[in-house]
Amino acid sequence: MTHSAAPSRLSPNYRWVILALLFCAGYLNQFDRQTVSVLKATLKLDFGIDDAGYAVLVNAFTVCYAIAYIASGWVVDRVGPKRALTWFIAVWSLATVGCGIVHSLWLMVFLRGLLGLAEPGLFPVTIRTATAWVEDKGRGFFMALGTIGTSIGGITAVPIIAWLTIHMHWRWAFVLPGVMGLLVAAAWWKFYREPERPAAEAAAEPAAVRPALPWKSLWREKALWGIVLVRLVSDPVWYFCLFWMPGYLQESKQVSIGLLGVIGWIPFLCANVGGLAFTALSDWRAKQRGLLGRKHLVMLTAVAGPLCWLVPQSSIAVTILLFCLIAVLCNAWLGSLAPMIAQLFPMGNVASVYGISGAFGASGAILFNYLIGQAAGRFGMEPLFLAMGLLHPLAALIMFLLVREKRPAAAPVALNA
Template sequence: MIKAITASRWKMPPSKRRWLIIAVIFIAIVFNYVDRQIVSILKPVLKAEFSLDDSGYAVILNIFTICYAVMYPVTGWMVDRFGARLVMFFGIITWSLACIGGGISRTIGQFGFFRGLLGAAEPTNFPAQLKVVTVWFPGKLRATANSLCVAGSSIGAIIAPPVIAWIAISYSWQTAFIAMGAIGLLIAILWRLVYRDPPKDILQEATGSAPVAEEVAFKWKDLWKTKSLWGILLIRFVSDPVWYFCLFWLPGYLQEQSGLTLAQVGMFGWIPFLFADLGAIGTSAWSDKLVRKGYAPLRARKIMLTTVACVSPLCALTPYLSSAWSTLLVFSIVAIACLSWLFTISVVVAEAFPVKNVASVLGIAGGFGALGAVLFNYFVGQFMGTLGAGKIFMAMAFLHPIAILILWTMVRPEKPSVQPVVK
């Protein structure tokens, strides 16, 4: 059976194979996000199980997020150094075992350890995914291919509430962790069977230049001297916390502030993530259309991101809404802006930096985005009850407009001035 799959894989034309690779990455990202969403969906259950308050829950979130932030730059470097195939394979195995570990934990210390391990392993996904998209797809298809990959994040957020709620209600909260981890191990095997590096003709079509091995690239230390790197880091630092709020706090907010039960969150909590997914794929396709019309790729991404960011301040209305349905509606719109930025900032990295540097840059940027989320999680956990939700949502309303200013003033194409490529 395995030999048959391997044989058929080599017979597939590269132009079709790349879409199969995208499909496997999509599946991996779906369950990547289901694994991280389990905690937010089961927030009331876990708070009762481990005797946590909101600040204790925020600590659990930050154990995950700090490990995520620290390892993101490391995994970006690893992808550039060892390749997407190997790094992603071991990443999927590790985060799947960590998810299973969460399900067998009996103390808050054990649970925190496995959430930290999950956070350390999950960043392998996105630098590897961006590297694959960059070397397999040309600029006129890159944003669309990237969005189809990363759409797995919101699809995971869509299916997580009903699936996790059903498993927890029908069996136990522990079963939810163990089942999702087991699925992840199967995905790792699938990735190992399917992925291969692109042939030279596809690689040259994607990069528009000589093979990557011959391309000029920045040394690690020289990356930090580029204005665009600091611009992208600041963008992720200020904009990522809004998406992290949607992932980690919105399901609990719907239960504790809007009056939904766990079963109702399972039935309706996926709605903002469906809107986010469809909207972000659509905005990514729009930016690719602008490229086909003759816009410079980087400028096309900037125009799209600026347009969608204009709706993100709507989140300031949330505390004044009278029903859970109106909260879901507002966050459905806000989530489109969040996910469009999360999708396309990765493509901005690919447009602004040499191919040999894209995974490293995304890794550093993802770490800064997670660091912003750590600080925001702490802020929300400490002040949700004292300052009130209104001030928190008002702070969130300003984050994407700030990111717009940074995008236009700091991000530009960066070209190294020295050779050869550092290996």
């Protein structure tokens, strides 16, 4: 007998139980993802690899992440958030435990790939759950709260992993969070329920009650291509913060792993607080001017992109400040694109659209990771920071041109004889 996630007459306040579970899942999702970046110098020494070898380890995750993002959105729309997220958390947690046990680089590459197959499913589940439980005027903030666990995972991963490495062994940084993830998977399976959404609330949102578009028709939507190209261009900056920033601080700014544990979490804290504040402001603008208000606010932040150009010449303190601002910029974009998708597409398509866009974002990161691995040793990091500074302004131009609500077709005008 299967556990049902059928619509129930639970109080709207039950959404906070679901939010707490999404927070825990998000925390472990980011913690498990970031372990390799914090341990970059340690893993390079233990496995005898250079930056090109490390890029292979990173891209094993990122390639699988990109491929699975499209499929994960489809899975969520097909089987629902309850079963989907239970599977996703269980698989990524087992892969994480495995990384702490294996002694072969290629087995770790395989397990990081498995992690990449499972982790992207969290985000289509979050947007699908928020679309079902929360009305548009507060949805962006709810999504931000739901994914705030990922930011806090990024904040605490650096000092916790550094502490475990210094006082125990780096392998515990994989095993402990992996075991915790299995407990979260069990809790999600037990407690998740679908809401019985009030009809009046649904009627206020045309996208929520529109029938889902067929898969082939979805790819013909101009707004879909706008969203996916925006993420293709802008996501590599955030992936750099996740996978390369800790190692960059250690290798280019001579930051020890102990000092990294003290300062390396600060950009992720700023991303967390700044991104949450920005999504609240974005919701406020959406109440006033709908999608246009949200879109214009996001585009305005792209002026901060060229701050990347200042990083190579800066002191450690200024570098951390710049990474803080860059991380806020990235989270502001990621936090605002999800409610845009919910405004633009039927509820039956939102998980798929988010999955497709995430796949394109990860694909951009794959290419950028490869360029970093090939170019860093030969040319240094300066050309890469120059390129990163241009990505968000380019994404803003794409958003301006392509991300628009479809106008309803005009009714035919009757001619009097």
